[in-house]
Amino acid sequence: xxxxxxxxxxxxxxxxxxxxxxxxxxxxxxxxxxxxxxxxxxxxxxxxxxxxxxxxxxxxxxxxxxxxxxxxxxxxxxxxxxxxxxxxxxxxxxxxxxxxxxxxxxxxxxxxxxxxxxxxxxxxxxxxxxxxxxxxxxxxxxxxxxxxxxxxxxxxxxxxxxxxxxxxxxxxxxxxxxxxxxxxxxxxxxxxxxxxxxxxxxxxxxxxxxxxxxxxxxxxxxxxxxxxxxxxxxxxxxxxxxxxxxx
Numbered sequence: 001x002x003x004x005x006x007x008x009x010x011x012x013x014x015x016x017x018x019x020x021x022x023x024x025x026x027x028x029x030x031x032x033x034x035x036x037x038x039x040x041x042x043x044x045x046x047x048x049x050x051x052x053x054x055x056x057x058x059x060x061x062x063x064x065x066x067x068x069x070x071x072x073x074x075x076x077x078x079x080x081x082x083x084x085x086x087x088x089x090x091x092x093x094x095x096x097x098x099x100x101x102x103x104x105x106x107x108x109x110x111x112x113x114x115x116x117x118x119x120x121x122x123x124x125x126x127x128x129x130x131x132x133x134x135x136x137x138x139x140x141x142x143x144x145x146x147x148x149x150x151x152x153x154x155x156x157x158x159x160x161x162x163x164x165x166x167x168x169x170x171x172x173x174x175x176x177x178x179x180x181x182x183x184x185x186x187x188x189x190x191x192x193x194x195x196x197x198x199x200x201x202x203x204x205x206x207x208x209x210x211x212x213x214x215x216x217x218x219x220x221x222x223x224x225x226x227x228x229x230x231x232x233x234x235x236x237x238x239x240x241x242x243x244x245x246x247x
Contacts (some may be wrong), residue, residue, distance in 0.1 A: 080109025173200025
């Protein structure tokens with residue numbers, strides 16, 4: 001249904017959308033409001049070989065599923081929609097396929113990232129915002145989730161989202177080129193990195209949390225200090241937009 005995520009991101013990469021919001025209130029509904037179905041494999045061999053399908057998740061059937069991210073503890077996945085009429089972030093059990101959270105984002109979800117402790121999920125999308133959700137597991141896995149924070153610092157669709165290794169900061173990139181670094185609990189903007197001349201599609205922190213790598217529609221990857229914004233390296237080897245960076 002519709003255009004592929006890469007095509008959407010390529011289109012977004014050439015845009016700067018000036019429709020930022022100011023509200024800090026947003027609804028996030030539980031699975032009872034937005035139904036999702038899963039069908040796990042119940043007949044698996046004792047020692048499944050490489051390439052064996054372990055689980056098929058049907059909670060986002062009929063929609064293009066992207067982005068997708070594992071929780072750091074390896075127990076759950078978070079996935080988002082790219083759909084015109086429905087924009088959900090869903091969190092589901094990686095072993096059973098059970099939908100655990102279903103959150104209404106507002107507009108298309110383009111980026112998803114877990115906090116290092118697997119208790120929170122951040123999602124960026126076409127509403128120019130980053131939503132931080134409470135994804136902690138309680139006794140009832142289908143408990144309605146809670147919106148912890150909505151970051152409204154961007155004026156374009158948010159595509160790249162990444163948590164710092166210590167879980168205190170989030171870096172986000174969008175169709176408005178500056179990368180923004182902000183506190184994960186308060187939403188306070190700590191740093192704005194203006195180095196790119198095109199949309200920032202992907203961001204990643206170094207394992208020690210001191211540097212950030214950002215990939216852009218300007219065909220460069222820039223490595224810079226996460227506290228000062230000082231540019232340390234500019235990689236210019238790509239001939240097209242940079243869709244992913246990993247540190």
